[in-house]
Amino acid sequence: MKVAITSTGNTLESTLDQRFGRCTCFVIYNTETKGIEFVPNPNRDAQEGAGPASVQIVASRGVGKVISGEFGFKIKSLFDSLKIQMIVLKEPEKRISEIIDMLDN
Amino acid sequence: MSPRPVRLRKISNPPIISGFKPYGDKLKPVNGPGIFLHLEEYEAIRLCDHEMLSHQQAAEMMAVSRPTLTRIHSSARKKIADAMVNGRQLIIEGGKIFYDSEWYLCSRCGCYFNNPEKLIEVTECPLCHSTEFSNVADFDKSND
Numbered sequence: 713m714k715v716a717i718t719s720t721g722n723t724l725e726s727t728l729d730q731r732f733g734r735c736t737c738f739v740i741y742n743t744e745t746k747g748i749e750f751v752p753n754p755n756r757d758a759q760e761g762a763g764p765a766s767v768q769i770v771a772s773r774g775v776g777k778v779i780s781g782e783f784g785f786k787i788k789s790l791f792d793s794l795k796i797q798m799i800v801l802k803e804p805e806k807r808i809s810e811i812i813d814m815l816d817n
Numbered sequence: 818m819s820p821r822p823v824r825l826r827k828i829s830n831p832p833i834i835s836g837f838k839p840y841g842d843k844l845k846p847v848n849g850p851g852i853f854l855h856l857e858e859y860e861a862i863r864l865c866d867h868e869m870l871s872h873q874q875a876a877e878m879m880a881v882s883r884p885t886l887t888r889i890h891s892s893a894r895k896k897i898a899d900a901m902v903n904g905r906q907l908i909i910e911g912g913k914i915f916y917d918s919e920w921y922l923c924s925r926c927g928c929y930f931n932n933p934e935k936l937i938e939v940t941e942c943p944l945c946h947s948t949e950f951s952n953v954a955d956f957d958k959s960n961d
Contacts, residue, residue, distance in 0.1 A: 777943055779928075792916040792933060793831065799944055800929035814926065814945045 715741045716770040717811055718780040722750040724809040728801060730781030733763035739808050740773050743815060749773075763787045771796065779811060823913045826857040826889070827880040831916065836908040837900070852900045855912030858893030865890055920953040929953065 718735035719726045729735035734756050740749040751769065755762035767790045770778055778791065779799045791798050801811070836851070857879070864875035876886035900907040920931050921939060925947035932939050942950050 779944070789916040792931075795933040797933050797943060798931050801926070801944070803927070811944070817946065 713743050713776040714774055715743060715777045715779065715815060716773070716775040717741065717808060718778075719750075719808050722752065724748075724807070724812070726808050727804060728779070728781060728806045728808070728811065730802075730804050732778070732780040732783050732787055733766045734758070735766075735780065738766075738770060740770075740775065741812055741815065746816075748812070764790060767791065767794070824881055824885070825913055825915045826860065827878065827917050828856055828860045828914045829878065829917060829919075830860070830863060831856065832859050832863075832909050834909070836906060836910075838906050839900075839904040841904070849903065849905050851906035851908045852896050853911055854893060854896050854900075854907055854909045855889075856909060856914045857889055857912040858896065859909050860914075861886060861890040862893050862897070921950045922953050923947055923950040925949050 717739040718729040718732055719737040719739045720729045720735070721727075722737050726737070729737075735753055736756055738751040738753060740751060741747070742749075751773070753766060753769070755765045755769075758765065763784050763786050767787055771794055775796060777797045777799060779801055781802055781804065782800065783791070783798055788798065836854075860879060861875060864870045864878055865872065870878070872886050872890065873883050875890075876883040879886060879889075881889070897907065899905065920929055921942075922929055923942035923945065926942060926945040928942065928944050930943050930950075939950070941948050
């Protein structure tokens with residue numbers, strides 16, 4: 713299954729971005745092949761509608777889970793209807809590599 | 818003064834189909850327009866007549882008052898009966914609603930997660946695979 717993680721940068725040492733819609737980068741991790749893909753978020757500076765546009769990006773990659781610090785009201789209902797699991801982790805210091813380790817174990 | 822805005826009804830399980838079509842030999846080509854069964858009415862039927870909850874319990878699930886739930890339920894029954902008796906199409910659409918699913922809190926890694934596949938029960942935390950998690954009754958309130 714593919715997992716999307718919001719990240720503050722495009723390396724494994726970057727930390728978890730606490731915002732979903734305006735995060736810097738999405739990390740798409742495939743738990744079966746262990747493949748990691750970094751997708752820059754074009755909506756990071758968007759005035760409005762960043763949330764739904766970001767949902768489209770991760771949904772088009774076929775992810776089953778999304779990990780972020782927070783999800784807005786509109787995003788929750790969108791992910792609910794797309795049957796994508798949301799995981800809220802309120803630890804801004806957490807590195808992407810640590811989260812991937814947690815998923816693997 | 819404008820009227821009080823309608824309180825949004827909470828939908829926990831959206832329908833897996835978008836409606837019903839009548840069939841049969843005696844069917845006239847046109848049986849009138851389709852009937853729109855609102856999503857909140859579908860949810861009321863699901864809770865009261867499928868899960869066999871009382872109106873009081875169903876009202877709490879949908880975050881409305883008991884009299885409101887009873888009104889939604891009776892209007893749903895009226896529409897379904899009309900569709901069956903007059904052979905009209907039933908379209909499940911619309912309504913003043915919001916979707917919400919159940920939230921869980923993992924005590925090992927401290928993450929919150931929801932369960933989008935309501936028919937499958939959660940057995941472990943999706944992040945750290947621990948089995949020590951608890952149900953959070955109202956995530957949005959605890960989040961404020």
